[in-house]
Amino acid sequence: NAGVTQTPKFQVLKTGQSMTLQCAQDMNHNSMYWYRQDPGMGLRLIYYSASEGTTDKGEVPNGYNVSRLNKREFSLRLESAAPSQTSVYFCASNGWTSGNYEQYFGPGTRLTVT
Amino acid sequence: EDQVTQSPEALRLQEGESSSLNCSYTVSGLRGLFWYRQDPGKGPEFLFTLYSAGEEKEKERLKATLTKKESFLHITAPKPEDSATYLCAVTAFQGAQKLVFGQGTRLTINP
Numbered sequence: 001n002a003g004v005t006q007t008p009k010f011q012v013l014k015t016g017q018s019m020t021l022q023c024a025q026d027m028n029h030n031s032m033y034w035y036r037q038d039p040g041m042g043l044r045l046i047y048y049s050a051s052e053g054t055t056d057k058g059e060v061p062n063g064y065n066v067s068r069l070n071k072r073e074f075s076l077r078l079e080s081a082a083p084s085q086t087s088v089y090f091c092a093s094n095g096w097t098s099g100n101y102e103q104y105f106g107p108g109t110r111l112t113v114t
Numbered sequence: 115e116d117q118v119t120q121s122p123e124a125l126r127l128q129e130g131e132s133s134s135l136n137c138s139y140t141v142s143g144l145r146g147l148f149w150y151r152q153d154p155g156k157g158p159e160f161l162f163t164l165y166s167a168g169e170e171k172e173k174e175r176l177k178a179t180l181t182k183k184e185s186f187l188h189i190t191a192p193k194p195e196d197s198a199t200y201l202c203a204v205t206a207f208q209g210a211q212k213l214v215f216g217q218g219t220r221l222t223i224n225p
Contacts, residue, residue: 004157031211043158043201043215058212090157094211101146101211105157 002026004106006091012112013081021076021109023091031094032074033058033103034066036087043090049074081113116141118216120202126222127192135187135219137202145208147185149178150201152218158201161187192223 007022025032034046035058045058049068063085065077074093078085088110094103117140127133139147146165150158162171164180171178175196177188187200199220203213 033212040217042217043203043213045212045214048212100163102160102163103148103211103213104160105150107157108155
């Protein structure tokens, strides 16, 4: 049981390049999320998927797109990277466990845009 | 707009010196308050979910409490391995848990 996995762990892009961050969970959770974490800003929600086949914008969606490929996988795409997108990106999934909603996070992708 | 404010930003304690971290929140209809631990270079690790004022949960040296305006994370007789950043988050949504996070408290326990 790996929980939430993310690839890649590190990435350096030049301005204008594109890339896709991959996320998978093996906990059979319906909901999945993408956050970014910046110094002094805390974790901010980019997009989420409440269930397979649905996606919705979070607090900071501009410059990103997402795809809920199936119940396990939720990807985040940067079409034209900008230096302002330099951040640490976390994927999470949410489920009901032992009487509580619990949201579990992956290890993160550290992205630098030059 | 939902908001979470954590204090202090940083706290340094001696091993065995108990203390509390504060999480003040403003949310239109709280559906859950969450505490996480985050070690450097890693993702947040789930600790607790609290749902209603008066609720308390414990795990080892940690105890989380909730009132209508704030939550406390009490750390009793901490050890150096408790050093981490502690994050608080709230949600007003049932089911799809869109979390709003505070900026965290960086806790250092000196041996």
